[in-house]
Amino acid sequence: MNQDQLTTLLRTLLQFGGGIAVGRGWIDADTATTLTGALVTLLVTVWGLYVRRNAGLVASAAAVPSVQAILADPATASAIPSPKVKSPA
Structure with missing residues (x-):
């Protein structure tokens, strides 16, 4: 919505x-x-x-089909249930 x-x-x-x-x-x-x-x-x-909020913006970006991967801090990456969102490690 x-x-x-x-x-x-x-x-x-x-x-x-x-x-x-x-x-x-x-x-x-x-x-x-x-x-x-x-x-x-x-x-x-x-x-x-x-x-x-950070997690909401990252989740919105991850939902865009043309986005391949997103690097985020570990806290944000763990809050987003998407395989596109990863933390740099």
């Missing part, structure tokens, strides 16, 4: 939940809109930080 798909899914789920909360009178529509925007922003930021 890429970041755009994640954002769309989160926004839809939060709007659905916000619609239920507004319909039941728990919150007003402006509050639901504000909470949805804030939560989507926070969750997408956390997701972006997670996928852009």
Whole structure:
């Protein structure tokens, strides 16, 4: 799942939940809109930080078919389940 798909899914789920909360009178529509925007922003930021960590970047590169081999530090190499990722030894 890429970041755009994640954002769309989160926004839809939060709007659905916000619609239920507004319909039941728990919150007003402006509050639901504000909470949805804030939560989507926070969750997408956390997701972006997670996928852009060293191991995530190396795993993304290893998934590219034209990449033959990647040399990484031993900790990163052991965290990636790909035969393309090796540590220099």
